[in-house]
Amino acid sequence: MAEGIHFTVLTLFKDMIGSCMSTSIMGRAVENGLISCDVVDIRDFAEDKHNRVDDYPYGGGAGMVMEPGPVYRACEYAKGLHPDKRSRIIYLSPIGRTFTQDVAKELAGEESLIFLCGHYEGIDERVLEMEVDDYISLGDFVLTGGELPALAVMDAVSRLVPGVLNNDESAGDESFEGNTLEYPQYTRPEVFLGKRVPDVLLSGHHANIARFRREKSLIRTMERRPDLFEKVELDKKDRKFLKEYEESKHRIFVKEMIPGVYLLDEAHAATGYLVVGENRACVIDTMMAAADLGETVRKLTDKPVFVINTHGHPDHIYGNVFFDEAYINPADIPMAEEFFNDPRFVEGCEKAGATVPPFKTVKGGDVFDLGGKTLEIFDFPGHSPGGILILLKEDRILFTGDSINHHLWMQFDDCPSMSEFVRRLDGIMFLEEKADKILHGHAQDFDDISLIRCVRQGAAEIAEGKTENDPPYRYFEGVVKQHPFDLEPGKAYSQIESVICYKN
Numbered sequence: 320m321a322e323g324i325h326f327t328v329l330t331l332f333k334d335m336i337g338s339c340m341s342t343s344i345m346g347r348a349v350e351n352g353l354i355s356c357d358v359v360d361i362r363d364f365a366e367d368k369h370n371r372v373d374d375y376p377y378g379g380g381a382g383m384v385m386e387p388g389p390v391y392r393a394c395e396y397a398k399g400l401h402p403d404k405r406s407r408i409i410y411l412s413p414i415g416r417t418f419t420q421d422v423a424k425e426l427a428g429e430e431s432l433i434f435l436c437g438h439y440e441g442i443d444e445r446v447l448e449m450e451v452d453d454y455i456s457l458g459d460f461v462l463t464g465g466e467l468p469a470l471a472v473m474d475a476v477s478r479l480v481p482g483v484l485n486n487d488e489s490a491g492d493e494s495f496e497g498n499t500l501e502y503p504q505y506t507r508p509e510v511f512l513g514k515r516v517p518d519v520l521l522s523g524h525h526a527n528i529a530r531f532r533r534e535k536s537l538i539r540t541m542e543r544r545p546d547l548f549e550k551v552e553l554d555k556k557d558r559k560f561l562k563e564y565e566e567s568k569h570r571i572f573v574k575e576m577i578p579g580v581y582l583l584d585e586a587h588a589a590t591g592y593l594v595v596g597e598n599r600a601c602v603i604d605t606m607m608a609a610a611d612l613g614e615t616v617r618k619l620t621d622k623p624v625f626v627i628n629t630h631g632h633p634d635h636i637y638g639n640v641f642f643d644e645a646y647i648n649p650a651d652i653p654m655a656e657e658f659f660n661d662p663r664f665v666e667g668c669e670k671a672g673a674t675v676p677p678f679k680t681v682k683g684g685d686v687f688d689l690g691g692k693t694l695e696i697f698d699f700p701g702h703s704p705g706g707i708l709i710l711l712k713e714d715r716i717l718f719t720g721d722s723i724n725h726h727l728w729m730q731f732d733d734c735p736s737m738s739e740f741v742r743r744l745d746g747i748m749f750l751e752e753k754a755d756k757i758l759h760g761h762a763q764d765f766d767d768i769s770l771i772r773c774v775r776q777g778a779a780e781i782a783e784g785k786t787e788n789d790p791p792y793r794y795f796e797g798v799v800k801q802h803p804f805d806l807e808p809g810k811a812y813s814q815i816e817s818v819i820c821y822k823n
């Protein structure tokens with residue numbers, strides 16, 4: 320790699336280059352003599368008395384083309400600036416090879432790089448043939464000029480020149496090293512707007528940290544850049560990890576919470592439950608159908624099984640395909656049917672030869688006797704118009720779907736106002752007398768029943784406008800707000816951080 324490198328930029332817009340080359344790390348590198356940069360105005364080489372450097376294209380067509388004469392003279396001048404150095408003239412252009420970290424490494428081995436920046440429709444082909452050694456594109460898009468690509472290339476090349484980055488900035492396991500994208504980075508504070516830094520990074524256990532980073536980096540590369548991932552060299556540990564990761568996406572983790580009540584966790588994305596009575600069994604919410612829920616349930620019980628959906632969102636109903644009988648509140652049927660008509664879901668069903676059973680309806684006051692286990696339904700519209708709560712009477716467990724949880728989504732258009740929601744929460748508060756614990760639709764464990772009261776407190780604060788410090792919350796439909804709410808001390812919850820998301 321070169322000890323220092325000289326850049327020359329041939330441009331019609333000198334100011335664009337000057338300011339970047341005198342700022343931040345590049346500016347410091349220039350000051351320290353590690354890189355140097357001349358900026359040459361192509362217009363200075365015009366022979367036309369109006370300093371004109373462009374003309375209409377032969378053969379017609381839109382736009383203007385930069386004339387060969389001024390570009391030729393500018394290139395020759397640039398080569399003469401450092402006759403002692405080997406230099407390469409690079410034309411920045413969408414027709415060039417795509418710029419990558421490997422190309423940056425290659426260029427960092429040169430002594431002098433001359434960047435030719437086009438404008439308008441480009442540059443007369445003849446002078447390109449005569450002068451240009453290399454064509455580089457920043458990517459498959461068209462910019463108005465070559466200055467930004469030239470700066471991007473100079474920046475990426477400069478940071479590879481020894482001494483340009485100091486220790487704090489130094490390029491360690493950066494993206495593209497070993498064809499992987501970089502792992503996620505975190506700095507203080509430990510908790511930001513309710514999001515914690517992964518525990519392993521605070522552990523001080525270097526081997527575990529290195530493994531965590533490697534695994535994150537592999538997943539990122541695989542999911543975001545499959546083209547790059549094909550080139551990654553995987554060792555035994557990597558392959559084992561990736562195999563398990565892929566399998567976990569299509570696996571349901573089963574946990575027996577109490578005799579006859581199972582938590583069914585589909586890839587940590589959504590949770591359903593199986594309640595097994597003496598005569599029949601009920602699946603409460605069926606998740607995304609990423610894994611065969613029917614098979615999982617059959618391994619746990621041979622009783623006839625039916626489904627109750629707490630609401631009609633896809634991550635609670637798609638697995639209905641594995642069963643013959645499913646109940647839902649009628650107010651959520653239109654939404655659920657819309658999700659069932661999603662082309663990706665339809666295609667998946669067609670491939671698997673699966674069909675969704677027609678909905679039967681359920682409403683507040685309905686009771687399902689499973690034999691020794693009784694499920695009672697309570698209407699609780701809020702998170703969705705047809706949301707229901709299901710009380711397992713004998714075991715005093717309340718299944719709340721997504722209606723009561725630690726990350727309550729109340730930002731949808733069909734959600735009630737916060738004050739109306741508070742009123743509805745008041746209407747179910749009597750359930751504190753009937754249940755001790757909650758199992759919600761994304762839980763890994765029990766929550767104390769007081770979670771309802773805590774949600775009510777948070778909702779009331781929003782309704783009263785105590786929201787000055789509420790941070791934004793980004794989800795797949797846009798950005799809304801999130802209001803943190805407190806949990807009660809001394810009670811057991813499945814999670815600590817708790818927010819209600821809402822529209823302003």
Ligand SMILES: C[S@@+](CC[C@H](N)C(=O)[O-])C[C@H]1O[C@@H](n2cnc3c(N)ncnc32)[C@H](O)[C@@H]1O
Nearest residue numbers: 411412437440441456457461462463464465468
């Ligand atoms: C409007 S562009 C000309 C595009 C040209 N007519 C074409 O279709 O390929 C003007 C100048 O911007 C620069 N430029 C535009 N997109 C670029 C990219 N993706 N990579 C590198 N340079 C680019 C080139 O120097 C080019 O001459």
